[in-house]
Amino acid sequence: MKIGVIGGGQLGRMLALAGTPLGQQFAFLDPAPDACAQALGEHIRADYSDRDHLRQLADEVDVVTFEFESVPADTVAFLSQFVPVYPNAESLRIARDRWFEKSMFQELGIPTPEFADIQSQENLDLAVKRIGLPAVMKTRTLGYDGKGQKVLRTPEDVHGAFAELGNVPCLLEGFVPFTGEVSLIAVRAQDSQTRFYPLVHNTHDQGILRLSVASSAHPMQALAEDYASRVLDKLGYVGVLAFEFFEIDGGLKANEIAPRVHNSGHWTIEGAECSQFENHLRAIAGLPLGSTAKVGESAMLNFIGAVPPVAEVAAIDDCHVHHYGKAFKAGRKVGHATLRCADSATLQARIADVQALIDRH
Amino acid sequence: MKIGVIGGGQLGRMLALAGTPLGQQFAFLDPAPDACAQALGEHIRADYSDRDHLRQLADEVDVVTFEFESVPADTVAFLSQFVPVYPNAESLRIARDRWFEKSMFQELGIPTPEFADIQSQENLDLAVKRIGLPAVMKTRTLGYDGKGQKVLRTPEDVHGAFAELGNVPCLLEGFVPFTGEVSLIAVRAQDSQTRFYPLVHNTHDQGILRLSVASSAHPMQALAEDYASRVLDKLGYVGVLAFEFFEIDGGLKANEIAPRVHNSGHWTIEGAECSQFENHLRAIAGLPLGSTAKVGESAMLNFIGAVPPVAEVAAIDDCHVHHYGKAFKAGRKVGHATLRCADSATLQARIADVQALIDRH
Known part of the structure; x- marks a missing residue:
């Protein structure tokens, strides 16, 4: 099966790393000459509204998916004439616009700011x-x-x-006086089966995600899954959807959804039985979903602007390096590290090790 | 860092899947037009003795390694003039010839048939x-x-x-009246540090590996590591080396070594902290070695001739699909499944599930 991906950045790259062992091939449509996913598949270098190249992509692949939600609606509608597109046009229409998104939460009885x-x-x-x-x-x-x-x-x-x-x-x-930010990575298959990863605690700085820590028994897990299920079923969603929440005293308020694999789910590559990338591909390819259970205690730290020397990252026990092969630039996500540890105390120590390395470089 | 690989089959493909997250790029020299690693890097289509293309490879990459041991000695010597080659020429000279290999075991006091x-x-x-x-x-x-x-x-x-x-x-x-066959996957870094994965129990049929099961506390682990250390140090080896042994009453007899990543180590992709593929790349790239510890209880079953329908393999709990993207052909290794389970009893049940699936197709 050949998968078409609109966008050829790190999410496309990690999708291809997960899908190649499933026997899948990849084509990425991205205008950037240095799109970092091109190491792992065909690169169709074109604008997202270039109908000739969109048609070429549609003709070459069995299914199309997206790396980002701000895809023009026309692009989605055009592609949908020729090839299955997951997530569907309605999911992208809602997720790309904060007003539609929040209105949907309200309609579904999901608390929001x-x-x-x-x-x-x-x-x-x-x-x-x-x-x-x-x-x-x-x-x-x-x-x-x-x-x-x-x-x-x-x-x-x-x-x-x-x-x-x-x-x-x-x-x-x-303004919501929140005590923390969590996200739920959910996946829904073509046969409506849904699975959820453990809630992830996220720490942002200057609007950019820095640290995600997978929870073990978050008291709001069932509530978050209930909210996400309402959205998934409402949209007839297929694939991975990330749902960001504010933690408030005694509950959750919905912040936003992302209709795609998500930065706060990168820890699942090593930290879960089946990663968010593989589960997204399983869903859109019509395969059975994989287990979302954790393997050990896991966290992810983003490399923003630069990846520290790989030899130093690799020297940290329990640490897995993910270098996106992108040019380094201030504020740009260029890699991440996943930690997978036997227990939470070790995990906390390793997070400190990686953070110290990031701070030194 | 760019890695040159002589050979572009499934071992090259899995090396690239492991190395891409380290920020490595890959070029494969392989005469086959359909070399399955080409999805993950540059394909230099040329014979292994084609000096013009070997020179091109040497000029493009930072280090060269091998997917198989039967590389012509001239090829290794030629490449070594221009670029570091790991494992070294002497290791390949010995491993490619059963007489040299057995004579070395004898010289090092390692029992053989x-x-x-x-x-x-x-x-x-x-x-x-x-x-x-x-x-x-x-x-x-x-x-x-x-x-x-x-x-x-x-x-x-x-x-x-x-x-x-x-x-x-x-x-x-x-003839050795052996009770079983085991292999030790070893890795040695440029600074002489060595690490060893747990011994693997292997089952062959018609000369082809079918099943590998990682041991938990094999009584011969220390002995196997001692034997392998003698070989690694003697050869000044850098990279992954697989050492196959016959289990005999009360000991081991050396069968053969493979100076490369090895089929009996494929379980390490999911079943070990750091896979044999990543550790080989860490070694040849001068990075610190990763942990060889097991994650859960693990086994690998080869798909010979054909990969069963991916949907059926993916439906088995704890099962990870590895489809090599090669044409199906009787007797050919075209994929494998890794099982990673919480305990040995579950592992045995899952092995039976995968075997039943293989037998049905």
Whole structure:
């Protein structure tokens, strides 16, 4: 089976590393000449709206999937005429737009921060009156890793904020006094079977994920699975979906979903029986899902901007290196380390070792 | 770092799957147009003695390694002028020839079956008188998977056997009443550090490996490591070396070594902290070695001739599919399954499940 992937970055690369042993082949459509997934498959170098090359991809492969959610709707609709596309167009339509996303949560009875659609500075001024400050303003589409966001703390911050974010449709979200951030990696098969990985504790810095630690018996696991099931079934979803939550006193509030394999699930390559990458491919290829059980105690640390010398990362016990083969650049995710340890105390010590290495470089 | 591999079959393919996350790139020199490793790196399609293309490979890569031991000596010598080659020429010279290999075991005090160099039918007749029947006659070079061998049970079998095996130099080996076959996967780094995986119990059928089961506390582990250390140090070896032994009452007799990653080590991809493939690459790239400890209870079953439907293999709990992407052909190794289980009883049940699936297809 040949898999077409829209996008050829590290997620495509890790999909291909997981799918090659299943006998799958890969083609990546990505305009970047140095797309790092191209080491593992065919690289169709074209824009995401280039219909000739989209058609070429559709003709070559058995199924198409995505590395990122901001794919143009037209691209998805065009491809869907010729080849199965997972996740489906509706899932991408919802996930790419924060307003649709939050509205769906609300409709499904999933708690979220207060929110409002912002189409103008006037909308914003009114919404701030209702929701209060502090609040977070985010572009409805295209934001990631803290980009396209602005925290509003004072009336001065509100003034002119709509223009600052580019005069584009935005969402205003009320501030949630959260105690932590967790994500649930879920997978749904073509036959509607669903599986869930253990909840992951995430630590961000400057809007970028730094550390993910897989939980062992999180008290909110069942609640998170219930919320995710509502979304998966509503969307008729096929593949891996990541669901980010704020932990609040006694519950969870939905932050956002990502209709794809997710950075907070990278630990599953070594830390789970079957990784998120393999399970995504199993789902879209119509294969039975693999086990989402943990193997040992696991965590993931991102390498942002640069990968420390591989010899030093590899020298840390229980540590697995993932170098994406991308050019180093400030703020860019260029690799990660997975730790898989016998117990939590060892895991905490190893996290400190990797963090010290990151801090030195 | 870019790694050059002589040979582009499944071993090269699995090396690249292990090395890509280390940030390594791969080039494979292989004359076969359909060499299955080419999905994961550059394919230099050329004969192993083609100096122009060997030179091209040497110029492109930082280090060269091998997928098989029957590489012409001239190839190794030629490459060694331009680029580091691991394992070294001496290791390949010894491992490619059963006479050199057995003579080295003898020199190092490692027990072996009785053996004799056979250059003619007269040599053979004399050697049979000394060693007795039954005995096994093997070509000194180029044999694998039971090819280039003949079991001699009666004087009639001996008559004309030298011509039957092609009038080429052979080795006669006395029959060993062994109780089992085990292999030790060893790895030695550039700084002489060595590590060993747990001994593996191997089951062959018609000369081809079918099943490998990793042991938990084999009573001969220390002895096997002692023997392997003598060989590794003698050869100044760098990389993974597989050492096959006959288990006899109260000890081990050396059968043969393979100067490369080995089929009986495939279980390490999921079943060990760091796989044989990653450890080979760490060794030849000058990185610290990874842990050879087991993760759970593990076994490997080969798919010979055909891979059963992936959906059926993937449906077995604890089972990991490895499809090599090669054309199916009787007697050919085209894939394998790894099992990684919580305990030995579960492992035995899963081995039966996979075997039943193989038998059905």
